[in-house]
Amino acid sequence: MADDLPISIAERRLDNVPNYPDRHEPVGFMLRLVKALHTYGVPSYELEQLMANVADQLEYGLQTTVVPTSITMTFIQDEDKPRTYVIRSNAGEVNVDKLSRTIDVAYAVINGEMTTEQGARELTDISNSEPLHNRYWMIFCFMLVSVAISRIFGGGVEEIITASVTGLVVGVFVNIEGFRTETVANLMPALAAFLATMISFGFNYWFGLSSTYIPVVSGIIVLIPGMMLTIAMAELATQNLVSGTARLLGSGVIFIQMIFGVSIGTQIAAALFGDADITTSIDHQLPSWTVWIAITASSWALMMLFQTRSRHFLWILAGACASFFVSRWVGEHLGLASGAFFGALTIGVIANIAYRIKQVPTAAVMMPGFIILVPGSVGFKSLTELLEHDIIGGLETAFNMSIVGISLITGLLVSSIATLPKPKIKPAPIEVDEERND
Structure with a gap:
């Protein structure tokens, strides 16, 4: 049973820590709020500002330092001596629904619409709520994303079929409880890359592929830390140097694990199937309009994977399509870096409009679009070129990745x-059960 698995220190509930402030006290509430926001992936530059606003409303002085693996908070009130708390915490799975509900709690407290006692109860309910979409849907969506990304990257029929098998196998390993122990989770990038490489070379041996690279990167695209890399660079740009550097190194380690998996997979595939090399040629076998079908399918699948509510799908699709079109069109005329800039600008503007009009969480719109825009796949390609001893090509690709980022x-x-924009209206109550896919 999953409940019997050992819980790491980073995942330990603060309620189980001896002598910690009660969750209904203002300090206890803020400690649990900051851990929840950190777990759901709020960047440091947003998290520190948001917590400062909460502390101001509760009449506490607060200094917060956030890094990817821990949070340090110092509280000051009246003549009391400063009290400092250190929380060990890692980012958890992306869950846009829980993230948006937690942010709503924070703003409700900031606006004086909710007490800390009420906020603490809401945080407990959010933490204990079931995911909107169950793991069977997650496995299917892993496969669907792999198929769609394979087409977006220019794959033909053979590459798409191979990517579907790769995405299905990786989805099973990521989502089945038996493989979700802490040790296996730490090795998942290498394991997923190994499986994707073996499947790609196997299909290449039996059926012949124009590109063995496309099925590999499509099968593991959800695990590639492109968003993590982008957040790291954003934190560096906003002078959160410690957090940005740590996150940047963390994404680098994940890339290295993946390349290790590809390396082992390539050597074993060479022993089983003969000569095995990562090939990156693209054979356009399908009409160009199928790309838009792929973008639609990937937007829906990523909405499910990121635990976003179905009623936000049209905004998600609009953001993905508009940013993809703008980035491709501008990239063809002004270069790759300009395409990335205007693509990010487009999706950011659409996300902001969606939030202002319909209170759609900005993360719900931006994250699917960023799967296509982020330089994660470019970074993966850079390391595979280095693996193939193409030093110049690998360094050039890595430089292009940095410029794109x-x-x-x-x-x-x-x-x-x-x-994070401040809501102008009281957040609407969320009915969790009405859209959950069981």
Whole structure:
């Protein structure tokens, strides 16, 4: 049973820590709020500002330092001596629904619409609520994303079929409880890359592929830390140097694990199937309009994977389509970096409009679009080129990845999405059960 698995220190509930402030006290509430926001993936530059606003409302002085693996908070009130708390915490699975509900709680407290006691109860309900979409849907969506990304990257029929098998196998390993122990989770990037490589070379041996690279990167695209890399660069750009550096190194380690998996998979595939090399040629076998079908399918699947509510799908699709079109069109005329900048600017503006009009969480719109825009797949390609001893090509690709990443961050900052906008109305109550896929 999953409940019998050992719980790491980072996942330990603060209620189980001896002598910690009660969750109904203002300090206890803020400690649990900051851990929840950190777990759901709020960047440091947003999290520190949001918590400062909460503390101001509760008449506490607060200094917060957030890094990817821990949170340090110092509280000051009246003549009391400062009290400092350190929380060990890692980012958990992406869950846009829980993230948006937690942010609603924070703003309700800031606006004086909710007490800390009520907020603490809401946080407990959010934490204990079941995911909107169950793991069987997650496995299917892993496969669907792999198929769609394979087409977006220019794959033909053979590559798409191979990517579907790769995405299905990786989805099973990521979502089945038996493989979700802490040790296996830490090795999942390498394991997923190994499986994807073996499947790709196996299909290449039996059926012949124009590109063995496309099925590999399509099968593991959800695990590639492109969003983590982008957030790292955003934190560096906003002078959160410790957090940005740590996150940047963390994404680098994940890339290295994946390349290790590809390396082992390539050597074993060579022993089983003969000569095995990562090939990146693209054979356009399908009409261009199928790309838009792929974008639609990937937007829906990523909405499910990120635990976003179905009623936000049209905004998600609009953001993905518009940013993809703008980035491709501008990229063809002005270059890759300009395409990334205007693509990020477009999706940031659409996300902000969606929030202002319908209170759609900005993360719900931006994250699916960023799967296509972020330089994660470019970074993976850079390391595979280094693996194939193409030093010049690998360094050139890595440099292009850095330029694309900087362009994305600049586009986001310009679109005013670097900080969380303050709601102008009281957040509507969320009925969790009405859209859950069981």
